Amino acid sequence: MRAMLDVSNEFFNLPEEEKPKFEPKDVLEPVRYGTSFNSAKEKVFCWRDFLKVFVHPEFHCPHKPTALRELLLEYCEKTRNLVRKLVRGISESLGLEEYELVKTLNLDSSLQILIANYYPPCPQPQLALGMPPHSDHGLFTLLIENQVGGLQIQHKGEWFNVNALPNSILVNTGDHLEIFSNGKYKSVLHKAIVNNKNTRISIAMTNGPSLNTIVSPSSKLVENEGCEPAYIPMKYKDYLFSQQNNPLNGKSMLNRVKIQNN
Ligand SMILES: O=C(O)CCC(=O)C(=O)O
Numbered sequence: 001m002r003a004m005l006d007v008s009n010e011f012f013n014l015p016e017e018e019k020p021k022f023e024p025k026d027v028l029e030p031v032r033y034g035t036s037f038n039s040a041k042e043k044v045f046c047w048r049d050f051l052k053v054f055v056h057p058e059f060h061c062p063h064k065p066t067a068l069r070e071l072l073l074e075y076c077e078k079t080r081n082l083v084r085k086l087v088r089g090i091s092e093s094l095g096l097e098e099y100e101l102v103k104t105l106n107l108d109s110s111l112q113i114l115i116a117n118y119y120p121p122c123p124q125p126q127l128a129l130g131m132p133p134h135s136d137h138g139l140f141t142l143l144i145e146n147q148v149g150g151l152q153i154q155h156k157g158e159w160f161n162v163n164a165l166p167n168s169i170l171v172n173t174g175d176h177l178e179i180f181s182n183g184k185y186k187s188v189l190h191k192a193i194v195n196n197k198n199t200r201i202s203i204a205m206t207n208g209p210s211l212n213t214i215v216s217p218s219s220k221l222v223e224n225e226g227c228e229p230a231y232i233p234m235k236y237k238d239y240l241f242s243q244q245n246n247p248l249n250g251k252s253m254l255n256r257v258k259i260q261n262n
C-alpha cells in the first residue's frame with residue numbers, strides 16, 4: 001500500500017511531457033490523466049489531478065514510473081480477491097446463494113479501475129473542493145491515502161471526517177451494490193476537501209460488474225422478499241458513460257434509475 005502511494009506520487013511529479021496524453025472527452029479510454037473530474041464538461045474545476053487506469057478485465061498501465069507496472073499488477077489482484085470475499089458475504093447476507101452476485105454480475109470480467117488522486121495544498125481551501133459530493137458507480141471502492149486527511153462521508157444528512165487509521169483500507173459501497181440489493185445496501189455519499197499545508201494522495205480502486213452486464217435488482221432477492229424492483233435495469237457501461245459525462249452531483253445518476261414512489 002505504501003509503495004502504491006509512493007509510486008503514485010512519483011507519477012504526479014513526472015514532467016508533463018512524460019505523462020500519458022489522451023483526450024479527456026472519452027471517459028472509457030483505459031488510461032487517462034487530468035485535472036478536476038471531466039474538464040470537458042465542467043464550469044468549475046476541482047483542486048485535484050487524477051490518473052485513471054482500467055486494470056481488469058484487461059490490464060493497462062502507463063509506461064512511467066517503471067516501478068508502477070509490477071506494483072499495480074499485484075495491488076489490483078489482491079484488492080480484487082478481497083472484493084470477491086466481500087461480495088460472497090454480501091450475497092449470503094441478502095439471503096442469496098454465495099456466488100449469486102458473482103455469477104449474475106459476471107465478476108470474472110469485472111471492471112476494475114485504479115483512480116489515483118493528487119490534491120496539492122490549496123491557498124484558500126475553504127473556497128475549493130478536492131472532489132464534490134458523489135457516490136461511486138461500482139459495487140465496492142477500496143480506498144487508501146497518505147496520512148493527510150480530507151475524505152468526508154455523509155451520514156444522516158451530516159458530513160463526517162474519515163480519520164483513516166495508518167495502513168487501513170476504507171471500503172465504500174457503490175451504486176451498483178445499491179441497485180443489485182434493491183436498496184438494502186446504500187451507496188455512500190462522500191467528498192474530498194483540501195488543505196493549505198500538505199499534499200494529499202488517495203488511491204481508489206473501483207470494482208464493478210462487467211461492462212456489458214445489464215444490472216437490475218436481483219430477481220431472486222425481489223422474489224424472496226415479495227417486493228417490487230426499485231431501480232430500472234441499465235447496462236453498466238451506459239451508467240458509467242452517463243455518470244462520467246456529467247459533472248459529479250451527489251447521487252443524481254442513481255436517482256435517474258430509481259423508480260420513484262416505490
Ligand atoms: O480522495 C478521496 O478520499 C476520495 C476519492 C474519491 O472519492 C474517488 O476517487 O472516487
Ligand SMILES: [Fe+2]
Pocket residue numbers: 134135136190204
Ligand atoms: Fe469517490
